Amino acid sequence: MSIWILMVLIGGLLTLRVPVAFAFLGPSLLYMILEGQSLGQAVRLMSNSLASFPLLAVPLFILLGTIAVHAGIAARIFDFAMALFGRVKGGLGYVNVGVSLGFSWMSGSAVADAAALGKVQVPQMVRYGYSKQFALGVTGASALIAPIMPPSIPAVIYAGQAQVSTGRLFAASVIPAFLMAIGLCIAVWLLTREDDSIQQMPFDRGRFGSTLKGVLGAAVAPVIILGGILSGAFTPTEAAAVGALYILILGFVYRTVRVKDLPRILSETVSTTASIMLIVAAAALLGYIMSLERVPQMLADAVLGFTDNGMAYLVIVALLMLLLGTVLDATAILVLVIPILMPIAVRLEVDPILLGVVMILSLMIGLLTPPVGTVLFVLSAALKTPVSHVFRGTLPFIVPLLVLLVILIVFPQLSLWLPDRLGL
Numbered sequence: 001m002s003i004w005i006l007m008v009l010i011g012g013l014l015t016l017r018v019p020v021a022f023a024f025l026g027p028s029l030l031y032m033i034l035e036g037q038s039l040g041q042a043v044r045l046m047s048n049s050l051a052s053f054p055l056l057a058v059p060l061f062i063l064l065g066t067i068a069v070h071a072g073i074a075a076r077i078f079d080f081a082m083a084l085f086g087r088v089k090g091g092l093g094y095v096n097v098g099v100s101l102g103f104s105w106m107s108g109s110a111v112a113d114a115a116a117l118g119k120v121q122v123p124q125m126v127r128y129g130y131s132k133q134f135a136l137g138v139t140g141a142s143a144l145i146a147p148i149m150p151p152s153i154p155a156v157i158y159a160g161q162a163q164v165s166t167g168r169l170f171a172a173s174v175i176p177a178f179l180m181a182i183g184l185c186i187a188v189w190l191l192t193r194e195d196d197s198i199q200q201m202p203f204d205r206g207r208f209g210s211t212l213k214g215v216l217g218a219a220v221a222p223v224i225i226l227g228g229i230l231s232g233a234f235t236p237t238e239a240a241a242v243g244a245l246y247i248l249i250l251g252f253v254y255r256t257v258r259v260k261d262l263p264r265i266l267s268e269t270v271s272t273t274a275s276i277m278l279i280v281a282a283a284a285l286l287g288y289i290m291s292l293e294r295v296p297q298m299l300a301d302a303v304l305g306f307t308d309n310g311m312a313y314l315v316i317v318a319l320l321m322l323l324l325g326t327v328l329d330a331t332a333i334l335v336l337v338i339p340i341l342m343p344i345a346v347r348l349e350v351d352p353i354l355l356g357v358v359m360i361l362s363l364m365i366g367l368l369t370p371p372v373g374t375v376l377f378v379l380s381a382a383l384k385t386p387v388s389h390v391f392r393g394t395l396p397f398i399v400p401l402l403v404l405l406v407i408l409i410v411f412p413q414l415s416l417w418l419p420d421r422l423g424l
Contacts, residue, residue: 003293006031020329024282031289042285049284050277053237054160059273060240061108061151064247066269068106069116070261071251073218077102078120080211086201090192092125093138094185100142101181104149105222106247110367113143114378122383129198134191136385137393140375141401142184144364149177150226151240154330158356161338166236167229171419172353176361176408183400191396217250230422276331283335296340303344310350314409317341317355318362325366333363357415358408365401368394
């Protein structure tokens with residue numbers, strides 16, 4: 001059974017919308033049987049792929065984000081930002097980006113951000129004269145900040161698979177995340193500066209003061225999580241546990257989380273974690289098969305025959321991730337391609353941390369592009385709007401994200417300066 005038949009089977013299953021994990025797992029097990037490989041070995045490979053300490057942070061960060069959603073942290077951040085910037089022309093567009101930036105310190109998932117913030121922000125923006133298409137577009141694009149800004153679930157998975165420091169990768173992602181926010185704000189300014197239908201909200205000192213008090217507790221979370229990691233006080237796994245506990249206590253203090261809510265929170269966490277880990281395990285088995293078929297060596301020879309320039313290699317990787325991100329889940333792609341791309345990066349002396357930042361940003365842009373475009377479907381379902389309408393809204397905001405991707409490749413120190421400065 002050739003690797004090409006295996007790929008055709010996987011492609012066919014994905015076309016039929018079979019879940020990614022099972023689309024990988026079924027043909028891979030069939031390959032193992034037809035090639036005389038032990039199914040027991042397949043089970044060991046899959047279980048061993050999950051026996052990774054860095055991956056322990058994944059369920060904890062998912063728990064942290066789930067608690068933050070139930071605790072109403074996003075709504076508090078939104079109220080504060082609206083009180084501060086509502087008077088500015090196009091202010092709610094900047095608020096949208098700012099809320100995503102603030103909530104990203106506790107989330108780590110673009111899909112979670114889109115689901116949590118979309119229902120809060122889009123109706124408010126429409127109420128103040130923004131077109132629904134624009135509101136959906138800026139909400140979807142700004143949700144991508146979450147998987148870039150630490151804590152980032154894709155970054156944890158990349159670090160575990162590439163065997164690099166999670167803390168260093170987190171630090172390398174901070175400046176790109178802020179640059180994303182700046183780029184999206186520039187897009188908001190360009191799209192709203194001549195729109196006279198947009199209403200502005202007068203500044204209210206009393207409202208500003210009350211909303212400021214509402215976010216002070218949440219503002220401590222980034223200090224605990226990222227500050228603890230970058231200072232060396234916590235490992236990322238420990239920071240996730242401490243952060244989840246802090247947000248849970250905050251939810252109890254705000255009275256937005258009750259004891260009876262805990263089973264639902266834990267159930268959502270377990271469900272999301274299980275789906276991610278199943279993809280990781282299935283992709284690990286497929287990766288083993290590809291190594292047996294010498295796919296990594298063939299691709300390496302092809303790339304090295306084409307170029308020996310590190311920057312050109314990063315461009316190739318970015319284009320590949322943009323393409324794969326339109327049709328596959330980001331977790332599956334990371335687990336599948338890292339063993340293939342990392343040896344080539346080492347030979348071309350490309351920093352693995354920079355490679356991780358470029359890969360993750362490229363894959364996240366795929367969340368806004370059909371046919372998969374998970375963020376598009378989440379916003380479509382949450383706001384009862386056709387996916388095509390959501391996609392048209394996100395198109396203008398994809399441009400600054402692509403520009404940022406090019407900038408990070410051309411100027412790698414934008415990513416590497418902070419981890420180098422911190423000695424990580």
